[in-house]
Amino acid sequence: MTDAQAAAEELRLSRFSKENRWYLKDSQGHIPPNSRKLLEEYSHIPPEDVDAHIYKMRDLLWSHAPFPCVGEFKFLILRLPTHPQYNRILSTLKSASAPYLLDLGCCVAPDLRSLAHSGIPSTQLYGSDLVSSYLTTSYELFNDKNSFKGTLVPANIFSETLFEEEFRGWEGKFTFIHAGLFLHLFGWERQVAASEQIVRLLKQEKGAMFLGEMAGCQGGGLRGGPARAGVGKEETKQWQYLHDEGSFEKLWGEVAEKTNTVGRWKIESSFKLRRLEKEKEGNQALGYFEGEGIGFFVFSVERI
Template identity: 25%
Template sequence: MADNLTSSDSNSTTLSEFDKGHAGHKGKLTEDYFQLSDEELAFYKQFTKIEDDAEMIQHIVRIQAEAYEVFPYPCIRWFDFVRLRITHIPAYERLLKLGREREGALYLDLGTCFGSAIRKPVLDGFPAKNCIASDLRKEFWDMGYQLYKDSPETFPVPFAQGDVLDPSFLKPLPPIDTPLDDPAPELSQLTSLTPLAGRLSAIHATFFFHLFSEEKQLQIAQSLAGLLSPLPGSMVFGSHVAYPTKGTIITRPTGAPVPMFCHSAESWEEMWNGTVFKKGSVKVEAELSTLPVPKGALDHEYWQLVWSVTRV
């Protein structure tokens, strides 16, 4: 979600195609969009130790208001940043299995924002020492400590700040076919993602790809493919806005028209299986469904693609 500004200099950012359309259009914040499932509410209570529901809501609302001043992402306005969308991706159970069964399996949460999609797997058993989070803006990651009432000491997962379109942060490299023998780098020492080339067992990216043009989506996919371990079962997975037919749609997240390039399930599979990876070397699963957003948040029905790309 949050890695949608494209610059290696956080003090001088260039907006992605999507953000250019609504950077100056801040929708009104309202608690009407607040919705948490029982699972999500229990998750936040476990981290924050806040037991009272009303107190929990106000805690999240306060963080939302502060985050919206950093940048007015629609997912912050809709409280989507507190949803556990990762658990609704079929590949999630495979992620946990990798953490249990593959020695040294490394997990990257890309566009991590506040870090829910890395805290939940850790809570469910994925070794924290083998996780790393990344995003362009560290402000949201730091706010995650406020949201979850933890700290770098109590939740020692490292964070790498940078832009995946910047070669100095993530150098585009082709997928490797032979497992590496030398030790993986120390995650806490990384200032870029390039040293992880060929080493990651799993990469998660949700509400991320749709923020970019078709050309940049391909570039990012190719760069992530270079990070993935060649071992069977290694995977990239996530979800984002899509459409039944490939093309550009007009969205209105705050009322102003914003163009967004959307893949279809078919074009998404074709991109990964044959362009990004050698055809037949990966299994692509991509399912189109209605995008779940709060009632009244959008002007019409939207679609989402829930997907995984797994090396075979």
């Protein structure tokens, strides 16, 4: 084995190491009650078996792709029910028009299962993630291989053939597109590129909406996690662009210019600075990102 091969293998092993600080040994304080309730009521897992099931599935997902959201149990957090637009989304999905929702970067798609449990026909629900094994494993996690009729498609949002292959027939299909903990994986240019694809996926009608949540940063700017974070292939510090209200509005302004939709969007957003004492309790820990001014950012972008 050459020195380069040895270094690459060392990096691979370090990414999967359970000694990484974002691999939490104890789930206590990190599994919200509504996530536990979903596993009990929707997945029909006995309450006394839920914890063992979570640990088993977390380690399986970690062995596939060791993202911080897996190590920190965030893959089970339901983001949509706490979003300011949730009630509107729920009522619209239940309407006679039966619109479609896409959860982009959905990991194991817990929000889609939550919507199905709330009475939304799962045939209206779509999800996509880069890691195909997250999607296939989600059926085992939620015990719904025979009951969940939603569409889960592995795809790379940056693929040049996205709309000819994985997302064929999806252009202009969705009334709602949700992206939780997704855009913050990228730098500014890639966020713009991903958002251009999202605009293509949205229905070209008033009320169509892109919404989500992600790590944010006071003032907006590049922030990074440590090298060997498990989300990159090179032994370098990983940098992403994090937003607050002002920087996100600027980003979407650029997206609007590139998609010839200037003046056709209503943006609502909110940034809250993290509280370190809450972080230690597992409340939106955001432990991967380093530096001052880190917080949580919630947004919606609606066609008008």
